[in-house]
Amino acid sequence: MSEKQEEMSLDKRLALVSFNKDPEPFIEVDTKLCQKCEKKPCLYICPAQVYSWQDQLNYNTEGCMETGACLIVCHKIGAKAISWKYPSGGKGVSFKLG
């Protein structure tokens, strides 16, 4: 293959997206419930990996691309721990080429 093949990673991808941080918490997780969650679907559905697991559920709303899919899988497959709404007006992700 050509040497001009670009190597991508999620970090590289997320660095290409513009975010305007919302000081208000628009995602809140009752992480106690996650301890008993068997499938932890949020870890896999999120295209920005907002959720990660290290002994407990950690989440960083700053990279949230606002798909809202975590809410659905958490409530239908997971432990019903996530509450999620869109960030405040004008905050959050901004796509230029969507």
Next chain:
Amino acid sequence: MSLEGFEVAVVGAGPAGSAAALTLAREGVQVLLVERGTFPGSKNVFGGRIYSYALKRLLGDRWKDAPVERFVRKEGITFMTADSSFSIEYESKDPTGSFTSIRAKFDKWLAEQAEKAGASLITDSRVDDLVIEGGRVKGIIAGQDKIPTDAVIACDGTTTSLARRAGLATMLEPEEVSMGMKDVVELSAERIEERFGLEPGEGAAHVFVGDCSGGLRGGGFLYTNKDSLALGMVVGADDTSTKAVPSHTFMDRLRNHRRVQRLIRDGKTIEYDAHMIPEAGPKMLTRPYTGGMLVAGDAAGHLLNNGYTFRGVDMAIVSGIAAAHTILEARKRKDYSAQSLQTYERKLREEPALKDMYTFSKVPRYLRNNRLYNVYPDLVCNAAEAVYHVDGNGKRKIYKELRAQTKGKVSTMSLIRDLLAGARTF
């Protein structure tokens, strides 16, 4: 801007919202169009293509001013295994039937058309709640502002908190939604035209099925913009999350396939986008109207993936127009009750473009058959290998070869069942 005196509030300045607001404003209705992003389109993502008819219907000849990237002339599909691929390409005789676009440009432009017609647009505003009085929607609440209106049109996208707030929807099931992701890869116009065999200004649309989704429900897509490629994956939310495969990894699976590598070679990725896609169709709502409110676009499930065409923006525009017409009639009657607004549902069913959703209503269930992703693409490629590959060890006739390929992978019964169901579904 004073937030008093509006007859209708349209929530969400995507294609459905702007089409509704434009249609209403043209008839002299005082309409407020509310957008949570800093500009219309800034929160929106799609694969890449808009079917022109809807825009013609909304704007007449002025549709030609739309921010078109390329008119799609070539349609293609590739079935892929890890190390082989089988592609079909069709070149359409219609030079302007559909076009690729970028939502940050297109949605912004469409909202501007609504503004020109007299609609008032406010951005940076998240609608938090509805004003509900006596079981009827009587306005919207955005932050500190309570905005009373005669009617609301909710075009607030897949997650539609407003339809749920009004009791028209419950939370969607994971198998009713997909995760869509895309990389926008910068590549010069000349390279694109050379690589895809296009004349200047012409574009290509391509679908990938098989190895890229690792056997899960989903597939890849590629659309050519002016000087970039929109390359993405769509995967079922249930599949990716229960089988514990991080959704973004499918992007690399697609990109690293040799068939795709050659298409994006020397390109530079300049943005990564993601969006949730509702796949349930209109049944995601118990009904698309209630007293004082209509729902249109993604929020009402007005989009169609029948496996070979992916339609959202055209359906959104058409449903936005239908919603506006319903409001105009109700306005004449001075009656925005649920009973008065129920003509909306009939309009949707009679609208030829939206009828396609009902014609193909069994498709989502058919597409949940995982053999489509983990058996048949392999079958197609292996059969092609058997047909074209000559190694001097003797060849079987094609039919015998096909029979041999299916052995152990899919039973004859399943194959026949899938074929018959396919014939009935599509």
